[in-house]
Amino acid sequence: MGSPIHLTEIDHVAIAVRDLDGAIEYYSQAFGCQVEHRELVEKDGVEEALLKVADSYVQLLTPTRDDSPVARFLDSKGEGLHHVGYRVDNCQEAIEAVREAGGRLIDEVPRPGSRGTTIAFVHPKGSFGTLIELVQE
Secondary structure (H helix, E strand, O other), X not given: OOOOOOOOEEEEEEEEOOOHHHHHHHHHHHHOOOEEEXXXXXXXXXXXXXXXXXXXXXXXXXXXXXXXXXXXXXXXXXXXXXXXXXXXXXXHHHHHHHHHOOOOEOOOXXXXXXXXXXXXXXXXXXXXXXOEEEEEO
16 A cells, blocks of 8 residues: 555535525624635535635535535535545545545546635545545645
């Protein structure tokens, strides 16, 4: 087995919500958080708002179509923690390390993410029940 990659920091904690504007308002009033980045990610069928917290983000996600993974998550589990995004130096190497460690990948190759990042998702069935996003800036 090859050597493991290293997670450099937590990029974001993603929370699935039904009302993105309502969630933004809540985080603003309760915690003083402001939206640093907002983007419609057509490919994934979501709209996201990134709220800066130190060097990381709270990522609020809402579906833009009924067949998106976030819509299915909300239907089955309700609002709440959706996934954790970890920063890595090289997304391709991180995918290979996950594969070598016996993890299950959702993305077999890195793909474009929001705000110009490169990303890949690791299936929760291979990572102790947590959906993981690998994020290369």
